[in-house]
Amino acid sequence: MRELKVDLGERSYPIYIGEGLLQETGVMFLKHGIGTKSPVLLVTDETAGELYLRKVEDALAKSGYRTGSFIVKAGERSKSLSVLEDAVTAALEAGLDRHSAVVALGGGVVGDLAGFVAATYMRGIKFVQIPTTILAHDSSVGGKVAVNHPLAKNIIGAFHQPEFVLYDTATLKTLPEREVRAGLSEVIKHGLIWNAEFVDWCEIHAEKLLSLDPESLEYALYEGCRVKSIVVSQDERENGLRAILNLGHTIGHALEAVAGYGELLHGEAIAIGMVGSARLAAKLGHPEEIHAVTKRIFMKYGLPTSIPSHLDTEAILGAMMHDKKFVEGTMVFIIPTAIGTVEINKNVSTALVREIVEELKEEG
Numbered sequence: 103m104r105e106l107k108v109d110l111g112e113r114s115y116p117i118y119i120g121e122g123l124l125q126e127t128g129v130m131f132l133k134h135g136i137g138t139k140s141p142v143l144l145v146t147d148e149t150a151g152e153l154y155l156r157k158v159e160d161a162l163a164k165s166g167y168r169t170g171s172f173i174v175k176a177g178e179r180s181k182s183l184s185v186l187e188d189a190v191t192a193a194l195e196a197g198l199d200r201h202s203a204v205v206a207l208g209g210g211v212v213g214d215l216a217g218f219v220a221a222t223y224m225r226g227i228k229f230v231q232i233p234t235t236i237l238a239h240d241s242s243v244g245g246k247v248a249v250n251h252p253l254a255k256n257i258i259g260a261f262h263q264p265e266f267v268l269y270d271t272a273t274l275k276t277l278p279e280r281e282v283r284a285g286l287s288e289v290i291k292h293g294l295i296w297n298a299e300f301v302d303w304c305e306i307h308a309e310k311l312l313s314l315d316p317e318s319l320e321y322a323l324y325e326g327c328r329v330k331s332i333v334v335s336q337d338e339r340e341n342g343l344r345a346i347l348n349l350g351h352t353i354g355h356a357l358e359a360v361a362g363y364g365e366l367l368h369g370e371a372i373a374i375g376m377v378g379s380a381r382l383a384a385k386l387g388h389p390e391e392i393h394a395v396t397k398r399i400f401m402k403y404g405l406p407t408s409i410p411s412h413l414d415t416e417a418i419l420g421a422m423m424h425d426k427k428f429v430e431g432t433m434v435f436i437i438p439t440a441i442g443t444v445e446i447n448k449n450v451s452t453a454l455v456r457e458i459v460e461e462l463k464e465e466g
């Protein structure tokens with residue numbers, strides 16, 4: 103088992119990564135001081151629930167915990183205010199009190215939704231992340247929790263850190279191929295913002311990662327979580343540095359909303375957004391090579407690198423203006439200045455962004 107720490111003073115917590123950790127859930131709850139007297143709510147989706155809920159319930163029961171469960175439909179549309187209300191109903195019916203914990207068992211959708219339930223139920227109770235997708239190496243760390251509004255991604259949310267993250271890599275073996283590719287998009291993002299050597303490594307090990315070679319996958323997830331925890335530990339609430347984790351998201355979030363949540367997977371939309379940021383970098387005078395390398399690596403992973411042509415440019419720009427990165431009338435963009443390094447640029451004009459969106463549509 104590998105272990106990392108998110109260093110946030112009294113809100114610090116560990117990330118455990120390894121094969122077969124689900125059966126340790128109860129033991130880990132006890133280790134982290136979660137009391138057995140109050141019930142626990144397990145939040146999952148139909149797919150992850152079918153595969154892994156029983157295992158987690160059994161592991162918790164063995165350690166003396168009572169559990170209730172709330173199962174949502176799989177997919178981005180479950181990150182909504184109406185599903186949040188149903189989750190709170192489930193929490194009340196299961197008898198959760200202020201000493202209870204909410205557990206996210208699933209991918210980023212379940213993690214963001216369950217985390218927001220934990221952040222808001224009785225003004226905040228304990229939260230545990232049990233990620234089961236590759237993408238959730240990112241979403242389970244850092245405490246950003248949210249649901250979507252039809253007009254804007256993650257616009258209703260909070261910061262609420264988990265007690266710990268329990269990442270059982272054995273669960274990843276059941277992921278559909280499209281989800282594997284989409285999850286690896288954010289793994290590569292962590293290289294693009296912080297670690298050029300890791301980007302090279304991802305390019306060399308593409309086949310191994312796509313075929314879920316256990317050793318390569320565990321290393322890639324560890325490195326992704328390591329970068330994320332370094333950044334979050336320095337800037338929990340995104341007053342500055344943390345914005346770099348948003349590489350590709352200014353365009354990507356807009357694409358998810360405009361395409362209709364779930365049409366483009368998050369990792370796919372972000373891959374397109376990262377290619378867009380690399381194009382923008384070239385226009386701002388940074389080396390052309392950044393765009394070439396970024397596009398090449400996402401193509402190697404079978405990820406989209408262009409905007410579907412049926413999406414309306416003005417609708418995409420409109421959605422960007424609802425994003426959290428649109429501040430005081432300007433779009434904040436994360437721009438790669440070399441492979442492995444980015445800058446936060448607050449002066450990108452709408453005209454330039456329109457040009458990039460049009461070019462990304464033509465690239466397809």
Ligand SMILES: NC(=O)c1ccc[n+]([C@@H]2O[C@H](COP(=O)([O-])OP(=O)(O)OC[C@H]3O[C@@H](n4cnc5c(N)ncnc54)[C@H](O)[C@@H]3O)[C@@H](O)[C@H]2O)c1
Nearest residue numbers: 149150176209210211234235237240241246273276277368
């Ligand atoms: N909070 C954050 O910091 C953060 C970071 C990145 C992404 N996100 C959010 O995460 C979401 C995307 O996460 P995701 O890609 O994990 O999506 P997801 O949660 O929808 O999971 C993807 C699909 O995989 C299925 N699935 C989950 N585990 C499985 C398993 N082990 N085997 C088979 N199928 C499984 C799910 O049912 C779903 O259909 C987006 O909403 C995005 O905004 C949040």
Ligand SMILES: O=C(O)C(=O)C[C@@H](O)[C@H](O)[C@H](O)COP(=O)(O)O
Nearest residue numbers: 240244246255256344347348351426
């Ligand atoms: O943790 C962060 O910070 C990130 O930006 C990680 C992103 O991958 C993630 O998609 C996050 O949910 C985006 O946050 P938002 O603040 O842009 O909604």
Ligand SMILES: [Zn+2]
Nearest residue numbers: 288351368372
């Ligand atoms: Zn993301």
